[in-house]
Amino acid sequence: MSAPAHSDKKYLFRLHKPREECGLFGIAGSSDAAAHTALGLHALQHRGQESAGIVSFDGKRFYNERELGLVGDIFGDPAVIARLKGSCSIGHVRYSTTGETIKRNIQPLFAELGCGGFAVAHNGNLTNGRALRRDLVRRGCLFQSTTDTEVIIGLMAVSGQPSVVDRLADALRQVEGAYSLVALTEGSVIGVRDPLGVRPLVLGKLGGAYMLASETCALDIIGAEFVRDVSPGEMVVLDANGLTCHNPFPVQPRRFCIFEHIYFARPDSVVEGTSVYDARTRIGRELARESHVPADVVIPVPDSGVPAAIGYAAEAKVPFELGIIRNHYVGRTFIEPTDHIRHLGVKLKHNTNRARIAGKRVILVDDSIVRGTTSIKIVEMVRSAGATQVHMRISSPPTTHSCFYGIDTPERDKLMAARQTIDEMTKTIGVDSLAFISIDGLYRAMGMRGRDANRPQFCDACFTGEYPIPLTDRDGGSLQPQLSLLSGSG
Numbered sequence: 001m002s003a004p005a006h007s008d009k010k011y012l013f014r015l016h017k018p019r020e021e022c023g024l025f026g027i028a029g030s031s032d033a034a035a036h037t038a039l040g041l042h043a044l045q046h047r048g049q050e051s052a053g054i055v056s057f058d059g060k061r062f063y064n065e066r067e068l069g070l071v072g073d074i075f076g077d078p079a080v081i082a083r084l085k086g087s088c089s090i091g092h093v094r095y096s097t098t099g100e101t102i103k104r105n106i107q108p109l110f111a112e113l114g115c116g117g118f119a120v121a122h123n124g125n126l127t128n129g130r131a132l133r134r135d136l137v138r139r140g141c142l143f144q145s146t147t148d149t150e151v152i153i154g155l156m157a158v159s160g161q162p163s164v165v166d167r168l169a170d171a172l173r174q175v176e177g178a179y180s181l182v183a184l185t186e187g188s189v190i191g192v193r194d195p196l197g198v199r200p201l202v203l204g205k206l207g208g209a210y211m212l213a214s215e216t217c218a219l220d221i222i223g224a225e226f227v228r229d230v231s232p233g234e235m236v237v238l239d240a241n242g243l244t245c246h247n248p249f250p251v252q253p254r255r256f257c258i259f260e261h262i263y264f265a266r267p268d269s270v271v272e273g274t275s276v277y278d279a280r281t282r283i284g285r286e287l288a289r290e291s292h293v294p295a296d297v298v299i300p301v302p303d304s305g306v307p308a309a310i311g312y313a314a315e316a317k318v319p320f321e322l323g324i325i326r327n328h329y330v331g332r333t334f335i336e337p338t339d340h341i342r343h344l345g346v347k348l349k350h351n352t353n354r355a356r357i358a359g360k361r362v363i364l365v366d367d368s369i370v371r372g373t374t375s376i377k378i379v380e381m382v383r384s385a386g387a388t389q390v391h392m393r394i395s396s397p398p399t400t401h402s403c404f405y406g407i408d409t410p411e412r413d414k415l416m417a418a419r420q421t422i423d424e425m426t427k428t429i430g431v432d433s434l435a436f437i438s439i440d441g442l443y444r445a446m447g448m449r450g451r452d453a454n455r456p457q458f459c460d461a462c463f464t465g466e467y468p469i470p471l472t473d474r475d476g477g478s479l480q481p482q483l484s485l486l487s488g489s490g
């Protein structure tokens with residue numbers, strides 16, 4: 001029997017989760033540029049599983065390979081890597097933050113500009129991309145993709161600046177939103193972070209080659225050393241002269257995305273000077289200090305809840321157990337063979353480890369509740385494995401607002417915490433008690449005295465509704481985070 005067509009969504013089980021954002025890698029001056037880039041992207045696969053692409057330059061021409069699918073499937077073939085010639089390359093893994101899954105949206109995007117060939121890959125989301133695009137179309141610009149990233153190319157195309165670096169800076173001064181970018185020109189690899197530094201980007205070095213990556217885990221995989229974070233608003237140019245830094249934007253207080261620490265980044269990465277694993281365990285400790293109840297066992301919802309649960313259990317002095325086991329081989333989509341199977345609500349991803357649960361008062365630790373789907377399923381499972389009590393502890397404050405800066409969250413009315421009080425959520429999820437870390441507790445775990453209401457140190461809009469960058473497209477129209485024609489890049 002042949003598999004149903006991809007478009008036949010009826011037969012596709014999609015995990016009921018919001019989706020990841022994007023991952024970036026770029027390297028200059030390496031005899032193995034494409035292979036290093038593929039390995040870097042492999043380490044960043046958790047940031048996007050929809051598509052991957054690499055563009056390289058060998059001093060004469062650009063080469064590109066972009067496909068839907070996972071990095072290993074696309075770049076595992078040495079023949080594909082061999083086609084990507086040259087000592088400079090950039091790459092991208094993508095899970096679109098909005099919009100369609102189409103091949104022409106796969107990054108890096110490429111264009112021939114007046115100043116030469118230019119490829120760019122973007123992590124984040126522009127909040128005035130739609131308005132800029134309308135204007136560019138009116139001025140005669142052609143667009144081939146529906147990603148907001150192409151607006152940056154459009155702005156560069158019409159810029160009067162002479163050099164590619166100046167054109168890029170000129171374009172970025174007109175965009176609003178969150179972005180980390182890696183770009184490839186006919187002689188350099190460029191990395192930029194938006195002025196608030198919402199999305200991550202780090203600089204590394206291997207021998208004589210400099211590289212850029214979303215997270216340090218992508219440096220580790222190729223044995224590169226971590227040099228430093230690219231600063232908010234900084235543009236770094238890697239070329240034959242080594243490394244040059246530019247600061248084309250006025251300095252602003254940094255507002256790194258706190259959700260990277262809570263959920264997105266890999267726990268073995270060091271982000272903005274902080275080990276993600278350590279941050280998560282400290283958040284778990286703080287959560288225990290704020291809301292512990294008597295219990296027999298602390299169980300994480302794997303994998304993302306594990307470090308916080310370790311911290312919670314240590315602080316509460318309650319045994320930590322792997323009471324839920326995750327199947328790591330579940331793809332993003334799974335074709336359910338029959339209606340009967342579909343209605344079973346199969347435990348595709350998680351199963352309980354009964355012996356560790358039966359007869360026990362359980363504290364379940366997860367990093368976030370978005371729609372609530374995961375929690376409802378997990379709690380049902382833990383109860384049917386014989387738990388006498390189930391208390392849920394969440395290592396983030398309630399997610400009450402959508403992200404417009406590159407993390408894929410559903411529209412506000414689909415967020416459980418935007419629609420229900422904690423008491424209502426407790427009933428809906430079916431737990432004996434439910435508690436989230438407080439916003440001040442979260443900041444304390446990050447090493448601060450609490451959230452400075454006048455000058456918050458992170459972007460925490462998903463928990464507070466305080467958006468640090470204007471939402472021009474949303475406020476000027478009816479743009480929903482997931483429903484615009486113009487896709488986010490991830």
Ligand code: AMP
Binds near residue numbers: 372375
């Ligand atoms: P939900 O089932 O919608 O409540 O989603 C909550 C679960 O999704 C938690 O277990 C999180 O680990 C995970 N999660 C939270 N935010 C995201 C995101 N933006 N993308 C993917 N997964 C997420």
